[in-house]
Amino acid sequence: DTGVSQDPRHKITKRGQNVTFRCDPISEHNRLYWYRQTLGQGPEFLTYFQNEAQLEKSRLLSDRFSAERPKGSFSTLEIQRTEQGDSAMYLCASSLGVSFPPPAQYFGPGTRLTVL
Amino acid sequence: GENVEQHPSTLSVQEGDSAVIKCTYSDSASNYFPWYKQELGKGPQLIIDIRSNVGEKKDQRIAVTLNKTAKHFSLHITETQPEDSAVYFCAASPLDSSASKIIFGSGTRLSIRP
Numbered sequence: 397d398t399g400v401s402q403d404p405r406h407k408i409t410k411r412g413q414n415v416t417f418r419c420d421p422i423s424e425h426n427r428l429y430w431y432r433q434t435l436g437q438g439p440e441f442l443t444y445f446q447n448e449a450q451l452e453k454s455r456l457l458s459d460r461f462s463a464e465r466p467k468g469s470f471s472t473l474e475i476q477r478t479e480q481g482d483s484a485m486y487l488c489a490s491s492l493g494v495s496f497p498p499p500a501q502y503f504g505p506g507t508r509l510t511v512l
Numbered sequence: 513g514e515n516v517e518q519h520p521s522t523l524s525v526q527e528g529d530s531a532v533i534k535c536t537y538s539d540s541a542s543n544y545f546p547w548y549k550q551e552l553g554k555g556p557q558l559i560i561d562i563r564s565n566v567g568e569k570k571d572q573r574i575a576v577t578l579n580k581t582a583k584h585f586s587l588h589i590t591e592t593q594p595e596d597s598a599v600y601f602c603a604a605s606p607l608d609s610s611a612s613k614i615i616f617g618s619g620t621r622l623s624i625r626p
Contacts, residue, residue, distance in 0.1 A: 400555075429613065438516075438601045438616025439556065452613070487555055491612075498544040498605040498612035503555035 400504030402488050408510045409478055416474045417507045421490030428471050429501060430463055432456065433485040439503075445471060478511045485509075514539040514606040518617030526625050531592055533620045535602035536584045544605035545578060545585050546614065549598045556601060560587075589622075597624045 401420045409415050421428050426447055431439035442461070443453045447468040457463075460478075465471040475482055485506040493499030515538040525531045537545075543564035548556035562569045562576045562585065569576050573592075578585040589596055602617045 402555075427612075436619070438518075438603070438619055439614075440616070441613040444613060500546065500558055500561060501612075501614060502558060503548070505553075505555045 400488055400490050400502055402486075402504040402507050404507055405505060406508050406510075408512065410512050411478060411480060413478055414474065414476045415478060415509065416472055417486055417488075417509075419471045419473070419488030419490075419504060421469070421471070421488070422492075422502060425490035425492045425502075426468070427491045427493070427499065427501075428465055429489040429491070430471070430473050431487040431489065431503075433487055433506070434483075439487050442473075475509075478509075480511050483509055483511045514542055514604055514615040516602060516604050516615050516617040518602050518620055520620060521618065522621045522623070524623045524625060525592055527592055527594060529592055531589045531596070531622055533587045533600055533602065533622075534584060535586070535604075535617050536582075537604040537615075538583070539604070539606045540580075540583060542604040542606050544612070545576070546603050546605075547574075547576060547587050548601045548603065548616075550601065550619075551598045559600075592624050594624050594626065597622060 403418045428445045430442040433439040445465040460476045463473045487506045489501040489503045491499040491501045518535045546561035549559045550556045573590045575588045599619045601619050603614045
């Protein structure tokens with residue numbers, strides 16, 4: 397297994413368009429996370445799945461954002477009606493385990509979104 | 513909620529010297545503290561982590577220390593090499609989240625001078 401993969405690596409879109417990103421976690425990892433990282437900042441938590449269930453969402457995740465993990469394996473993150481403020485690196489991470497002690501999270505390479 | 517502060521924001525050290533990055537956190541209930549290294553154009557890479565029942569952990573040239581009373585933790589890199597140049601993030605995981613989400617610091621850009 398080569399780790400968490402994300403596709404595409406780069407996406408340029410025009411304001412108002414919809415975009416969708418895909419994340420494939422490490423095999424058998426039951427937890428999957430989405431983070432957003434803007435230039436010069438650390439990643440910020442967006443949402444989290446345990447298997448196919450979305451269990452937590454940050455208030456950063458506006459109603460234009462939706463995430464799915466239909467079969468408990470890969471996940472998609474869709475942004476509708478993109479805005480220039482959505483420009484960022486979108487990172488996916490996965491982990492194996494339960495809440496305590498917190499399991500280590502392993503990140504993918506990210507999808508860099510540019511909204512023109 | 514949890515807040516993690518990281519210092520310095522930039523650090524330049526001579527190759528072979530040591531580098532130290534310091535972080536503080538606000539939520540005394542946080543119990544997991546990972547450190548990530550991020551190279552240009554890549555995702556964060558977990559390099560070491562420490563849990564609240566441990567005060568110090570070492571892995572080759574990297575060591576982390578944790579002071580729960582003072583709510584601060586540090587990363588020490590000894591015998592620095594050019595490939596250590598990257599942005600380093602400290603993070604904390606608050607107990608109030610069922611997701612074990614990670615709260616990141618703002619990062620330290622480490623440059624190793626040849």
